[in-house]
Amino acid sequence: MNNSVLETLNFYMTDLVQVSSENLKQIARNCCNLTSLKISHCEILVLVGFFSAAAALEEFCGGSFTNEQSDRYNAMTFPPRLCRLGLTYMASRELPIVFPFASLLKKLDLINVLFGTHDHCLLIQQCPNLEVLETRNVIGDRGLEALARSCKRLKRLRIERGTDELRMGNEDGVVSHTGLTALAQGYLPLDNGVRALLRGCEKLRRFALYLGHGCLTDVGLGYIGRYSPNFKWMFLGYVRGSDTGLLEFSKGCPSLQKLEMMGCCFSEHALAHAALQLPSLRYLWVQGYKASLQSSRDLLAMARPFWNIELISARRVVTTNQVGEAVELEHPAQILAYYSLAGPRTDFPDTVIPLDLLL
Numbered sequence: 001m002n003n004s005v006l007e008t009l010n011f012y013m014t015d016l017v018q019v020s021s022e023n024l025k026q027i028a029r030n031c032c033n034l035t036s037l038k039i040s041h042c043e044i045l046v047l048v049g050f051f052s053a054a055a056a057l058e059e060f061c062g063g064s065f066t067n068e069q070s071d072r073y074n075a076m077t078f079p080p081r082l083c084r085l086g087l088t089y090m091a092s093r094e095l096p097i098v099f100p101f102a103s104l105l106k107k108l109d110l111i112n113v114l115f116g117t118h119d120h121c122l123l124i125q126q127c128p129n130l131e132v133l134e135t136r137n138v139i140g141d142r143g144l145e146a147l148a149r150s151c152k153r154l155k156r157l158r159i160e161r162g163t164d165e166l167r168m169g170n171e172d173g174v175v176s177h178t179g180l181t182a183l184a185q186g187y188l189p190l191d192n193g194v195r196a197l198l199r200g201c202e203k204l205r206r207f208a209l210y211l212g213h214g215c216l217t218d219v220g221l222g223y224i225g226r227y228s229p230n231f232k233w234m235f236l237g238y239v240r241g242s243d244t245g246l247l248e249f250s251k252g253c254p255s256l257q258k259l260e261m262m263g264c265c266f267s268e269h270a271l272a273h274a275a276l277q278l279p280s281l282r283y284l285w286v287q288g289y290k291a292s293l294q295s296s297r298d299l300l301a302m303a304r305p306f307w308n309i310e311l312i313s314a315r316r317v318v319t320t321n322q323v324g325e326a327v328e329l330e331h332p333a334q335i336l337a338y339y340s341l342a343g344p345r346t347d348f349p350d351t352v353i354p355l356d357l358l359l
Contacts, residue, residue, distance in 0.1 A: 005031065005033065006027065006030075006031040006033070006034055007031070007033050007034060007035050007036070008034075008035065008036040008037075009027065009034065009036070009037050009038070009039075010036070010037075010038040011038070011039060011040065012038035012039060012040060012061055012062050014040060019039055019040065019042045019046075021042075021046040021047060021049060021050060022049075024037075024039075024047065024050040025049040025050045025053050027050075028050050028053035028054035028057075029053050032055075032056060033056055034054055034056060034057060035056055035057060035058045035059065035081075036057070036058065036059040036060075036084075037050075037054070037057060037059070037060050037061075037062075038059075038060075038061040038062055038086075039061070039062035039063065040062055041062070041063070041064040041088060041089070042062065042063055042064060043063070043064055043065075043066055043067065044063040044064065044065055044073070044076065044087075045067060045072060045073070045076070047063065048076065048077075051076075051077065051078055051079055052077070054079050055079060055080065055081070056079070056081060057079040057081060057082055058079075058081050058082060058083055058084060059082070059083075059084035059085075059107075060078070060079075060082060060084075060085060060086070061084075061085070061086035061087075061088075061109060062086070062087075062088055063087055063088060064088055064089040065087075065089055065090050065091065065094045066089070073094050073097050074096070074097065076097045078101055080101075082101060082104065082105075083104050083105055083106045083107070084105070084106060084107035084108075084132075085098070085105055085107070085108055085109070086107075086108070086109030086110075086111075086112075086134075087109075087110075087112075087113060088112040088113070089112065089113070089114060090113045090114065090115070091113075091114040091115075092114070092115065092116070092119050095115070095119055095122065095123060098123060098126075099123075099126055102123065102126035102127050103126060103127065103128060103129060104129065105127050105129065105130055106129055106130060106131045106132065107130075107131060107132040107133075108123075108127065108130060108132070108133050108134070108135075109134045109135075110123075110133070110134065110135040110136070110139075111134050111135060111136060111160060115138065116138060117138060117139065117140035117142050117143050118142075120135065120138070120139045120140070120142075120143035120146070121142055121143055121146040124143060124146045124147050124150055124151060125146055125149075125150050127150065127151060128150055128151065128152070128153075129151075129153055130150075130151040130153065130154055131153050131154060131155045131156070132154075132155060132156045132157075133147065133151070133154065133156070133157050133158070134157075134158040134160075135158070135159060135160075136159065136160050136161070137159060137160070137161050137175050139159065139175065140175060141175060144175060159175055190211065190216050190220060191216060191217055191219045191220035191223060194209070194216065194220050194223055194224060195220070195223040195227060198223065198224065198227035198228060199227050202230070203230075204228075204230070204231065205230060205231060205232050205233070206231070206232065206233045206234075207224075207228065207231050207233070207234045207235070208234070208235040208237075209224075209234075209235070209236055209237065209239065210235070210237035210238065210262075211237060211238050211239055211240075216239040216240065216241060217241060217245065218241045218242055218244050218245030218248060219245075220239070220241070220245075221239060221241040221245035221246060221248060221249040222245060222248035222249060222251075222252075224236075224249055224252070224253075225248060225249035225250060225251055225252025225253050226251075226252045227252075228252060228253050228256070229252070229253075229254060229255060230255050231253055231255060231256050232255060232256065232257050232258065233256075233257065233258040233259075233260075234253070234256060234258070234259050234260070235260045235261070235262075236259075236260070236261045236262075236264060237261070237262040237263060237264075238262065238263040238264065239261075239264055240264065240265065241264070241266075242266075243266055243267050243269070243270035246264075246266045246270045246271070246274050247270060247273060247274060247277070249274070250273070250274035250275075250277040250278050251277060253278055253280075254279055254280060255280050256278055256280055256281060257280050257281060257282045257283065258281075258282065258283040259278070259281060259283070259284050259285075260284075260285045260286075261285070261286045261287070261289075262286075262287045262288055263287070263288040263332070264286070264288065264289065265288065265289060265290055266286075266289055266290065267289070267290045267292070267298070268289065268290065268291065268292045268296055268298035268299050268335075269292075269298040269301070271284075271286060271289060271299070271302075271335065272298055272299050272300070272301035272302040273301060273302070275302040275337065276301065276302050282338065282339045283337070283338045283339070284335065284336070284337040284338070285334070285335070285336050285337075286334060286335040287332050287333075287334045288332035288333070288334075289332075289333065289335065291314075291333050296311060296355060299335070299355055300355070302337065303355075306339050306340060306341055306343075307337060307338075307339055308337065308338055308339075308340055308343070308344045308345070308354070309335070309336075309337045309354070309355040309356075310335070310336045310337070310344075310348065310352050310353065310354050310355065311333070311334070311335060311336075311352070311353045311354075311355055312331075312333060312334040312335075312336070312351050312352055312353070313333055313351070313353070314330070314331060314332050314333040315330075315331050315351070316328050316329065316330050316331070317329050317331060336352075344356075
């Protein structure tokens with residue numbers, strides 16, 4: 001009560017269920033920096049005074065809606081900075097109280113609300129700035145489709161199975177591959193971000209991009225090529241684009257001399273033609289690609305004077321981990337190509353095979 005520097009107060013899911021609204025109001029008045037409150041099941045109407053006093057509050061979780069006169073909730077107002085919200089036992093009839101500030105929400109926890117699929121759609125459409133959503137399977141495919149259309153800034157999605165799932169029957173409140181596909185197609189998580197970065201950082205000369213699986217599309221690869229006129233060196237890891245994206249990328253990067261790629265799964269045909277289209281390329285290293293069934297003949301498309309091409313076949317290596325156990329590691333196939341006026345090197349190990357020896 002006398003703490004004036006409190007910023008976070010959390011007794012959610014504890015035995016502290018007898019909450020004094022007057023005490024909370026006093027805390028809000030004393031602690032002008034209180035930004036987060038998470039409480040147990042407390043009738044939301046008794047918190048009106050607290051919300052009025054907590055001007056700096058950004059996060060609220062908990063509360064409950066037990067009053068049978070639902071119209072009383074219409075007069076509820078929340079703190080002006082509130083952007084992270086997790087309400088409990090809210091039903092469809094109370095949903096409109098969130099609409100006035102829904103556009104400000106960045107995080108929304110709907111795990112413990114009593115919403116159906118339609119309610120999810122109504123609320124999600126009002127939250128264009130949403131970054132984190134936690135909910136149950138009842139969101140359904142329609143809810144995920146609404147999420148893909150309306151929440152382009154989404155960074156994290158958590159969907160739990162609810163205890164009411166077995167009672168849904170044939171309702172549309174079940175998540176399937178249809179909804180997940182719509183969600184995935186609605187996001188190009190890094191394409192536009194990479195474009196903005198490259199357009200805003202014109203003095204960059206070296207660029208490394210190491211991603212999670214599927215975080216960049218062919219569109220993003222095309223952006224990298226188009227907006228990288230001065231790059232000398234580039235590393236691309238797990239960008240997961242297709243051959244089309246690689247060839248689009250290679251139409252740009254006029255100054256690129258050294259290109260390294262890992263886990264990108266491009267074909268030998270696309271790699272060879274991309275190397276030919278990059279006019280300043282002097283060095284190419286690729287680990288993890290789609291090897292052809294014709295002794296890598298597709299790589300011959302990039303053959304030229306003083307351009308050496310070496311292959312390292314995929315192999316499995318047994319090593320010892322930190323607890324002394326033997327583990328098997330897979331080393332993906334690799335391609336190394338480089339210019340040398342001195343001709344092919346002769347000091348390579350047995351694992352390295354010059355391409356011309358395979359033909």
